[in-house]
Amino acid sequence: MRPFIDLNNLSYSKEKLIYYSQTIIFTYFLIAIALLIYAIYSLTDGKDGYIFSLFLLPFITVLIYNASKLLKKSNDVQFRINSQGIQYRNEALVSWSNIQNEGIEAERSGKYTNHFFVYYIIDQDKRMKHDIGNLNTDVLELQHTLKIHRNRYLRENNIH
Numbered sequence: 439m440r441p442f443i444d445l446n447n448l449s450y451s452k453e454k455l456i457y458y459s460q461t462i463i464f465t466y467f468l469i470a471i472a473l474l475i476y477a478i479y480s481l482t483d484g485k486d487g488y489i490f491s492l493f494l495l496p497f498i499t500v501l502i503y504n505a506s507k508l509l510k511k512s513n514d515v516q517f518r519i520n521s522q523g524i525q526y527r528n529e530a531l532v533s534w535s536n537i538q539n540e541g542i543e544a545e546r547s548g549k550y551t552n553h554f555f556v557y558y559i560i561d562q563d564k565r566m567k568h569d570i571g572n573l574n575t576d577v578l579e580l581q582h583t584l585k586i587h588r589n590r591y592l593r594e595n596n597i598h
Contacts, residue, residue, distance in 0.1 A: 450586050452520060452521070453518060453519070453520040454517075454518070454519040454520070454575075454583045454587070455515050455517070455518055456515070456516050456517040456518075456519070456573050456574060456575050456580075457512060457513070457514070457515060457516055457573070457574050458508050458511055458512045458514075458516060458572055458573060458574070459572055459573060459574040460512055460574070461574075462508070462572050463505055463508045463509050463512060466501055466502075466504065466505035466508070467502070467505050467509075469501060470498050470501040470502045470505065473494055473497065473498050473501070474498050476494070477490075477491040477494045477495065477498065478491070480494075508572065514527065515527070516568075516573060517555070517568075517573075518531070519583055519584065519587050520587055521534075521587050521590035521591045521594055522534070522591070523536070523537060523591070524537060524540070524557060526566065526568070532559055534587075534588055534591040534592075535591075535595075536559060536560050536561055537557050537558065537559060537560070538557070538558045538560060539556070539557060539558045540555075540556070540557035540558075540584050540588065541555075541556060541557075541581065541584065542554065542555060542556070542570070542577050542580060542581055543556050543567070544577075552569060552571060553569070553570050553571065553577050554567050554568060554569055554570065555567075555568045555570050555580060556568075
């Protein structure tokens, strides 16, 4: 973990592009294929495996459907973060001057914690909240990116 963030770090990219994680998408497909193989094996087992196979079929279908939806979107930029502001998908770029309270929120649900990228758009009086669980970034990297680009905006526009 970096205790110090160099705000003048010129080696840090001028723009951060965030996509859906291909690793997660392929993991979904791998799980679906494994369940499908097990369901086919249960059908041929001869015992009461066909009931279990029929029970697994809806789960396999939903898993493949969700993974294929994500796969279609895997090359689409979900977030573009740079020194001008934040752009979500194909919406207009929102300038840093129009953004407040950008950061990460964690919500616990039982044993699990979900992380959300949140920011407030001032002129629309709108709080944006996006789950980052399926994206190709993590909490620390996103926080670092936000800090670097927010401070680049301030420095470029001589705002103190």
